[in-house]
Each structure stands twice: as C-alpha cells, then as structure tokens.
Amino acid sequence: KELRLSHQWSNKDVRHKVAEIVANEVAAADVDLDIKIFGSKSLFKPREQYRPLSRGQLDMTVLPLSYAGGQQPAFNLTLMPGLVKNHDHAARLSDSPFMDALEEKMAEDDVMVLVHGYLAGGFVGKDKCITKPEDVKGLQTRAAGKAFEQMLAGAGASIASMASSEIYNAMQTGVLNAANTSSSSFVSYRIYEQVKCYTPAGDVALWFMYQPLLMNKSTFEDLNEAQQKALLDASAKAEAYYLEEAKKQDAASVKVFADAGVEIAEMSPEDFEAWRAIAQETSYKKFVTEVPDGQALLDMALAVE
Amino acid sequence: MAGHTPSAATSHVGNNAFLRVVAALSTLSGWCSAAMIVAAVVITCQMIVVRFVLNGSTVWQTEAVIYLAISATLIGLPYVQRLRGHVNVDLVPLALPKKARFVLCICTLSLTIAMVCVMLWYGFEFWHLAFERNWKSDTIWGVRLWIPYLALPVGFALFLLQLIADLVAVILKIDQPFGLEDN
Amino acid sequence: MDPLILGAIVAISTILILFSGVSVAIGLLLVSTLFLLIFDGVRSLELLPEILFGKLDNFALLSIPMFIIMGSSIASTRAGADLYEALERWLTRLPGGLVISNLGACALFAAMSGSSPATCAAIGKMGIPEMRKRGYPDGVAAGSIAAGGTLGILIPPSVTMIVYGIATESSIGRLFLAGVIPGFMLVLLFMIWSLYSTWASGNKSLLSTRSYSWKEKFEILPRVVPFLLIILGVLYAMYGGVATPSETAAVGALMCLVIAMVIYKLWNPKDLWVVLRDSTRESVMILFIIAAAGVFSYMLSSLFITQSIAEWIGTLDVNRWVLMAAVNVFLLIAGFFLPPVAVILMAAPILLPIITAAGFDPIWFAVVLTINMEIGLISPPVGLNLYVINGIAPEISLKTILMGSLPYVGCMVLAIILLCLFPGIATWLPDAVMGVAR
Numbered sequence: 017k018e019l020r021l022s023h024q025w026s027n028k029d030v031r032h033k034v035a036e037i038v039a040n041e042v043a044a045a046d047v048d049l050d051i052k053i054f055g056s057k058s059l060f061k062p063r064e065q066y067r068p069l070s071r072g073q074l075d076m077t078v079l080p081l082s083y084a085g086g087q088q089p090a091f092n093l094t095l096m097p098g099l100v101k102n103h104d105h106a107a108r109l110s111d112s113p114f115m116d117a118l119e120e121k122m123a124e125d126d127v128m129v130l131v132h133g134y135l136a137g138g139f140v141g142k143d144k145c146i147t148k149p150e151d152v153k154g155l156q157t158r159a160a161g162k163a164f165e166q167m168l169a170g171a172g173a174s175i176a177s178m179a180s181s182e183i184y185n186a187m188q189t190g191v192l193n194a195a196n197t198s199s200s201s202f203v204s205y206r207i208y209e210q211v212k213c214y215t216p217a218g219d220v221a222l223w224f225m226y227q228p229l230l231m232n233k234s235t236f237e238d239l240n241e242a243q244q245k246a247l248l249d250a251s252a253k254a255e256a257y258y259l260e261e262a263k264k265q266d267a268a269s270v271k272v273f274a275d276a277g278v279e280i281a282e283m284s285p286e287d288f289e290a291w292r293a294i295a296q297e298t299s300y301k302k303f304v305t306e307v308p309d310g311q312a313l314l315d316m317a318l319a320v321e
Numbered sequence: 322m323a324g325h326t327p328s329a330a331t332s333h334v335g336n337n338a339f340l341r342v343v344a345a346l347s348t349l350s351g352w353c354s355a356a357m358i359v360a361a362v363v364i365t366c367q368m369i370v371v372r373f374v375l376n377g378s379t380v381w382q383t384e385a386v387i388y389l390a391i392s393a394t395l396i397g398l399p400y401v402q403r404l405r406g407h408v409n410v411d412l413v414p415l416a417l418p419k420k421a422r423f424v425l426c427i428c429t430l431s432l433t434i435a436m437v438c439v440m441l442w443y444g445f446e447f448w449h450l451a452f453e454r455n456w457k458s459d460t461i462w463g464v465r466l467w468i469p470y471l472a473l474p475v476g477f478a479l480f481l482l483q484l485i486a487d488l489v490a491v492i493l494k495i496d497q498p499f500g501l502e503d504n
Numbered sequence: 505m506d507p508l509i510l511g512a513i514v515a516i517s518t519i520l521i522l523f524s525g526v527s528v529a530i531g532l533l534l535v536s537t538l539f540l541l542i543f544d545g546v547r548s549l550e551l552l553p554e555i556l557f558g559k560l561d562n563f564a565l566l567s568i569p570m571f572i573i574m575g576s577s578i579a580s581t582r583a584g585a586d587l588y589e590a591l592e593r594w595l596t597r598l599p600g601g602l603v604i605s606n607l608g609a610c611a612l613f614a615a616m617s618g619s620s621p622a623t624c625a626a627i628g629k630m631g632i633p634e635m636r637k638r639g640y641p642d643g644v645a646a647g648s649i650a651a652g653g654t655l656g657i658l659i660p661p662s663v664t665m666i667v668y669g670i671a672t673e674s675s676i677g678r679l680f681l682a683g684v685i686p687g688f689m690l691v692l693l694f695m696i697w698s699l700y701s702t703w704a705s706g707n708k709s710l711l712s713t714r715s716y717s718w719k720e721k722f723e724i725l726p727r728v729v730p731f732l733l734i735i736l737g738v739l740y741a742m743y744g745g746v747a748t749p750s751e752t753a754a755v756g757a758l759m760c761l762v763i764a765m766v767i768y769k770l771w772n773p774k775d776l777w778v779v780l781r782d783s784t785r786e787s788v789m790i791l792f793i794i795a796a797a798g799v800f801s802y803m804l805s806s807l808f809i810t811q812s813i814a815e816w817i818g819t820l821d822v823n824r825w826v827l828m829a830a831v832n833v834f835l836l837i838a839g840f841f842l843p844p845v846a847v848i849l850m851a852a853p854i855l856l857p858i859i860t861a862a863g864f865d866p867i868w869f870a871v872v873l874t875i876n877m878e879i880g881l882i883s884p885p886v887g888l889n890l891y892v893i894n895g896i897a898p899e900i901s902l903k904t905i906l907m908g909s910l911p912y913v914g915c916m917v918l919a920i921i922l923l924c925l926f927p928g929i930a931t932w933l934p935d936a937v938m939g940v941a942r
C-alpha cells in the first residue's frame with residue numbers, strides 16, 4: 017500500500033528529514049507500506065494541505081498547525097507569543113493534557129499526530145536591533161502568524177502583510193523595516209543579506225511554532241496492526257531526531273547571520289516578560305473571546321511547567 | 322485565432338430570446354469583473370498610501386485584493402466566452418470542410434460543457450462545505466471564506482449558461498462553428 | 505505504469521485535445537480531469553475547485569491585469585502615435601528613420617506595458633499605415649511591428665516574468681532588471697535587419713526620409729512627457745522603496761488611467777469601457793489559463809510524472825549546452841502552440857531543477873525562456889501578435905505578415921545564441937543594481 021505525504025520544504029530542511037526518516041523506517045520494516053514524499057509544495061500549496069488531509073485525499077503532511085486556524089480556531093494556540101519558553105518546554109507541552117485537548121480537536125477533522133515538534137524563530141531589523149517592545153514602534157513589520165501581528169500592533173508596529181518570498185525585496189528597497197519568522201525561513205530566503213541585526217531564539221524566545229507530522233486518522237485505522245506499529249515506531253524515532261535538530265537550527269541560523277556580518281542581539285528575560293505582557297492584552301485576549309473554550313485551553317497550556 | 326483582434330468580436334444572438342437573455346447576463350458579469358479589477362487597483366494604491374505615506378498598518382488589503390482578482394477571473398469567464406476571448410488552437414478547425422467543422426464544434430462545445438459541469442458541481446460542494454463549517458481565513462481580518470468561494474459556483478454557472486447558448490446558436494445556425502466565417 | 509510512459513501518453517493526449525479547437529484552459533482541465541479520474545479515482549475530482557482557486561491565490565498574479573490596464577489605457581489614446589512621431593522627427597537623419605522609429609516606439613511602449621498584444625496594437629495602429637504609405641514593403645511594415653510588439657514581455661514590466669517569478673520563487677524585481685539589456689539588444693538586432701531588408705528591396709529612397717525643422721522637432725517633445733512620467737513613476741515606485749514590484753503595477757495602472765483621462769481626454773464612458781473591456785478580456789483569459797495550468801501541473805505531480813522526468817533527465821549524461829539546446833527546442837515547439845504563461849507554468853517546475861543542476865543561472869534562463877516565448881508570439885498557429893496585426897491591417901495577408909516576421913525570428917535566435925555566449929547580457933544589470941545573488 018502506498019501513502020502520500022506532502023510538505024512545503026526543500027529536501028535539505030529538517031522537516032523533510034523527519035518525513036524521510038518515517039518513510040525509510042517504515043520501508044525497512046517491510047510491512048508492505050510505502051510512503052511517497054511530495055516535497056517543495058509540488059502537490060499542494062502550504063495552506064491547502066490540511067483540508068485534503070482531513071478529507072482523506074492526502075494521507076500525511078508536515079505543516080504548521082496554525083495554518084488550519086481558520087477551520088479550528090483552537091489551533092491558533094500553536095503559534096502564540098511567549099507560550100513556549102524553549103525547546104525542552106516545547107517537548108513537555110507536546111506531552112501534556114493541553115496537547116491531548118488539541119488532538120481531540122484534530123480528531124474531529126479525522127486527523128491524528130504522528131510526530132510532535134516545535135521550531136523556533138526570531139526577529140530581524142533592517143536598521144536596528146529588536147529585542148524589546150519599544151524597538152518596533154513605528155516600524156513597518158511583517159510577522160508570521162496572526163497572534164504575532166496582534167502583539168506587534170499592540171507594541172506600536174505597523175503591520176505589512178506580504179508573502180514570505182517578498183520579504184527579501186521589501187527589506188532591500190526599504191518597504192519593510194522588520195520581520196519575524198522561523199530561523200530556517202530567515203536562512204532559506206537569505207534575509208541575512210539585507211538586515212543589520214538578528215535576534216535569534218536563545219534561552220528565551222517568543223516565537224515557537226508547532227509543526228507536527230499529521231496523518232489522516234481513518235487511513236491509519238484502515239492499516240493492519242503490523243503497519244500501524246511500524247508507523248508508530250518510525251514516528252517515535254523521528255520525533256527524537258526532530259527535537260535534537262530543532263535545537264541545532266537556531267544555532268545554525270546564528271552562525272549564518274554572524275558569518276554574513278549581521279549583528280546578533282539577545283532578548284533578556286525582562287524583555288520577554290514585557291512582550292508577554294503586551295501579548296496578554298492583545299493576542300491572548302483576542303483568542304479567548306474568539307474561541308468558546310479558549311480560556312480553558314490557554315490555562316492548560318500555561319499550566320505546563 | 323478567434324478573439325485576438327482588437328475589435329470586439331462577439332457571438333451572434335439573432336432574434337432568439339434565450340440567447341439574448343444569456344448574452345445580457347454575460348455582459349453584466351463582464352461589468353462586475355471589470356469593476357472588481359478596478360477595485361483591486363484602487364485598494365492596492367490605498368494600501369501603498371497607508372503604508373508609505375501614513376506609515377500605518379495594512380492588514381486586510383492584500384487579502385481583499387487577491388479575492389477580488391480571483392472573483393474577477395471566475396465571474397469574467399462567461400463574458401470572455403461571449404467575446405470569444407478564450408484562446409484556442411484553431412489549426413484543425415480551419416483546415417476542415419464546413420460539415421466536419423460543424424461536427425467538431427459540437428463535440429468540443431459539449432466537452433467544454435461537461436468540464437464546466439464538473440467544475441460547477443464540485444465548486445458548489447466546496448463552497449457549501451466552507452459555508453456550513455464557517456471556515457475563515459487564518460489572518461487578523463479572518464474573512465468568512467464562503468464569500469470569496471461563492472465566485473466558484475456563480476462564475477461556472479454563468480459560464481455554463483453562455484456555453485449552452487453558444488451550442489444552441491451553432492445548432493440553430495445563428496452563429497458559425499468556432500466563430501469562423503466561411504472563406 | 506512507468507511514470508515516463510504515462511508522461512508520454514499525457515503529452516499526446518494534451519496535443520490531441522488542444523488541436524480539436526477547444527480553448528487552451530478548458531483543454532488543460534479536460535486532460536487533467538481525465539487522468540486524475542483514471543489514476544487517482546473519482547474522489548480526487550473534489551479537489552479541482554480548491555486547486556483552481558488556490559493557484560490564483562497569489563498577490564503577484566494580480567499585477568497581471570494591472571500591467572495589462574497600463575498598456576491598454578495608453579494604447580487607446582494618441583500616446584503611441586505621439587511617441588512614434590517624436591522618434592521619427594528626431595531620428596530623421598538616420599537611414600530608414602521610419603522603421604527605426606517604430607521599433608524604438610515599440611521598445612519604449614514595452615517599458616510600460618506588460619503584455620505583447622497591447623504593445624503591438626498601440627504602435628501598429630499608426631505605424632503600419634504610415635510605413636506602407638511611404639512605400640516600405642508590407643512584410644517589413646507588418647513584421648517589424650509584430651516583432652517589436654513581442655518586446656512587451658521582455659522589457660519590464662512583463663507578465664511572463666511575473667509568472668516565472670511565481671513558479672520558481674525568484675525575485676520579480678531581479679527578473680525585470682534582467683530583461684532590460686537583452687530587450688535593447690533585441691531592438692538593435694531588429695533595427696539592423698529592418699534597414700538591411702529595406703535596402704535590399706531596392707527602394708533606397710526610403711532610407712533617407714523627409715527632414716523636419718528644429719521647431720517641429722521641439723514642438724512634439726511635450727507630447728511624450730506623460731509617457732516618460734509614467735515610466736519614471738513606475739521605476740521610482742518599484743526600486744525606490746515605495747512598493748513591492750507586484751504593488752507597483754497598481755500605481756502604474758492608476759497613473760495610466762488618470763493620464764489617459766486627464767491629458768488625453770478619455771472622458772467618454774464608452775471609450776473608458778473599451779479600455780476596461782479589453783483589459784478584462786485579456787486578463788481573465790490569461791488568469792484562467794494560469795489556473796488551469798495549475799490544475800494540470802497538480803495532475804502531473806500527483807501521477808509522479810514531473811518528478812520522474814526531472815530524475816530521468818538528471819541521469820542522462822549529456823553536455824550542458826546540448827541540454828540547453830534541447831530545452832530551447834522544446835520551449836520553441838511548446839511556444840508554437842501554447843500561450844507564454846501556459847508554457848512557463850507547465851515547464852518551469854520540470855525544467856528549473858534540471859537547469860540549475862546543470863549550472864545555469866535561473867534569472868538568465870528566464871530571459872532565454874522569454875525570448876523563446878516571443879518567437880511563439882509571431883509564429884503560427886497560436887501567434888497572438890500575428891492576429892493583432894491582421895486585425896489592425898486587414899489588407900495585409902496573414903501569409904505576408906508571417907513571412908515578414910520570419911527574419912525577426914532569426915534575430916531572436918541570434919539573441920539567444922548571444923545570451924548563451926555572454927550570459928552577462930542578462931545578469932549584469934540585476935547584479936549591479938541588487939547585488940550578486942548567491
């Protein structure tokens with residue numbers, strides 16, 4: 017039997033490697049199961065993957081779950097400023113009642129998680145470093161994720177929306193002064209050529225995005241026991257790899273930026289608290305009013321030590 | 322190649338009431354399509370002013386403009402069909418004798434109608450799903466997606482009508498097959 | 505089934521269906537539906553509307569209707585004629601001033617219009633009758649304008665460069681810059697040929713045309729000012745930090761509409777509607793093909809055809825220039841039958857990995873690809889520009905237009921060879937302005 021996995025990343029990306037590990041391990045288990053990977057958005061556009069997945073037209077995908085926030089508003093919690101402090105905290109979140117609640121929501125869409133994983137990101141500034149909220153005041157900023165847009169707007173930034181592929185050009189011509197996205201996107205779009213300062217994810221980081229490997233639940237349940245076991249074993253292996261690599265990503269991006277002569281800034285714990293205070297008044301508040309059981313979910317997430 | 326002369330070639334309607342009504346509907350959809358393109362131009366300029374001159378936030382413009390452009394395309398389909406603006410390769414139709422050309426034209430129009438029916442059917446289902454589950458876009462603006470998706474069923478339905486009208490016109494010999502004049 | 509064999513079957517089916525005379529967009533949808541139905545099952549059809557909608561869900565695509573509005577609003581005024589007359593008065597000392605002026609006007613108009621048919625129509629409406637009146641051979645009159653019009657997609661802004669940029673995720677600003685020098689090189693080649701053929705036709709008296717007084721020369725200059733304003737305005741918006749290239753199109757469209765209304769008195773709602781109608785028709789046609797080509801490429805990818813072809817070519821151990829020649833022949837043939845955007849959308853995902861693996865620059869390749877598409881615009885059976893010329897000068901037979909255009913195809917092939925020998929022609933300007941890409 018053949019399963020189709022779609023994702024948006026290049027074959028050098030850690031998320032492709034995660035998919036590849038699952039595919040290779042399953043193939044090695046010799047249970048008559050074959051996973052075909054369609055990378056680099058060769059099958060679906062990034063934001064178009066969740067719907068076919070939930071309707072069984074696509075078997076597996078690796079995607080930022082917040083892309084499906086328009087269908088399940090609860091998923092917006094997976095890209096919420098300051099909710100995750102660092103990679104180990106992220107791993108504890110993935111293994112908490114909070115994630116169980118999210119998985120229940122996914123089950124409503126006939127979707128299940130095979131591999132949990134969070135990736136971190138940071139800020140870049142065209143002319144100056146961005147560490148605390150005052151730094152973004154009056155800057156044209158492009159943020160990844162609506163919760164971040166709300167928080168940045170709360171800090172006085174002007175929000176510009178554009179595709180991530182346009183960040184480079186917009187930074188170069190000065191349309192954009194600051195941006196916020198994942199470490200790997202910063203590197204793959206060569207943003208280090210255009211900015212003065214990079215604030216990476218360090219001991220504390222605001223920007224964490226949950227990007228799991230998902231599978232259609234019915235498709236999984238239709239597999240025989242040996243196949244299911246092979247998939248789960250492979251996923252466990254991939255998850256361990258994912259966590260290790262996620263930590264390395266941030267250091268690697270810092271090296272790329274530093275090598276390109278970009279100044280590296282650090283966010284202090286006080287800065288982090290200042291951002292979180294704004295987020296509480298903006299994105300958290302908005303989330304709770306938009307999602308019926310939002311407060312309960314938020315409390316569950318905040319309860320994870 | 323039909324449809325690329327600067328002067329506007331249109332399909333003939335004769336005195337047939339059905340053809341006239343459909344032609345009017347298609348023209349109306351053409352106006353809507355053009356209006357949406359103009360609106361997209363204006364909104365984009367407004368966005369540039371807000372950002373560049375006022376240094377303000379621009380969170381809804383990009384999305385609005387994209388949906389306007391997609392709707393303009395889908396709603397514009399029947400009008401462009403009426404103007405014979407959809408490019409085709411008319412090498413074979415030109416080379417065929419009159420009778421064979423007529424038969425080929427009936428075949429291609431029927432195939433086109435079948436294709437548009439498929440798009441209309443699944444387009445309606447897709448729109449209905451978005452409506453029923455109240456899907457929204459995952460942006461601050463959070464548009465209810467059934468609104469832009471409505472262009473799918475509406476656009477293809479009007480396109481279907483215009484295609485049926487074209488088929489009728491060819492069968493009733495009110496219009497020439499492929500819009501090609503005899504030579 | 506082996507994806508390569510399947511790919512061949514898809515290719516043959518596509519050719520058969522497109523030759524039946526069905527419209528290109530619907531043809532692509534029909535082939536996609538057929539193969540998805542057979543190999544992926546009925547349920548895969550549920551995805552069709554979402555994919556169609558999704559392919560259009562891209563801000564950069566919106567610049568296509570806007571660049572088309574720029575062209576068609578100015579084309580409906582006297583601006584094209586003014587431009588060409590101004591050039592003629594100033595270039596009168598040059599041998600063959602009239603045909604040179606027409607080609608120059610095409611090049612300048614191309615700097616404002618994103619599409620080729622609009623460029624062709626704007627300059628041809630005045631240019632062709634004037635050239636014929638002064639005794640230029642019909643072939644030169646029609647051919648030079650048909651070929652000059654193709655510059656619309658090479659000299660920025662360009663609809664095909666936008667589509668290429670989207671398909672390959674390259675910087676549109678960089679792509680635009682890459683087309684500038686090759687565009688002017690091509691104009692030069694066109695001019696050289698036009699002069700030679702006029703001279704060879706034995707009508708040497710044409711080469712020295714009437715002369716104009718200095719008064720006449722300066723009198724016309726104010727009339728080209730709006731034109732220069734638009735070009736400068738667009739350049740400033742695009743490279744001066746006002747807007748991204750895709751947003752710039754809207755500035756250009758609004759400027760052109762306003763200038764057409766205020767300076768050229770295009771008040772009449774009927775005239776304005778003609779501009780909007782023509783823009784809508786061309787835009788909807790192109791965008792629908794883009795959407796349908798998106799569904800087509802989904803089908804190719806879903807059946808693993810795209811991936812298999814790329815892999816297969818990768819295993820062929822051929823010289824990179826043999827590969828480039830083969831790619832060019834393929835593009836030429838595809839361009840004969842399909843409109844540029846369809847070719848780019850279907851070919852780019854397959855070709856780009858091969859091209860970059862062979863060590864070619866994707867920005868440089870965009871220029872080569874665009875010139876290939878220009879050839880397609882003046883070659884049968886789907887040569888958009890030939891039909892535009894046929895529309896504005898019905899008294900010249902399609903055959904004469906075609907024969908007149910052929911030598912210009914030769915110029916374009918020569919330009920491709922020059923680009924292969926000196927890639928810097930395309931890459932120097934973007935590197936100089938935007939820094940060397942890594």
Ligand code: NA
Pocket residue numbers: 613614615616617618619655656657658659660661662
């Ligand atoms: Na152009």
Ligand code: NA
Pocket residue numbers: 839840841842879880881882883884885886887888
């Ligand atoms: Na052609």
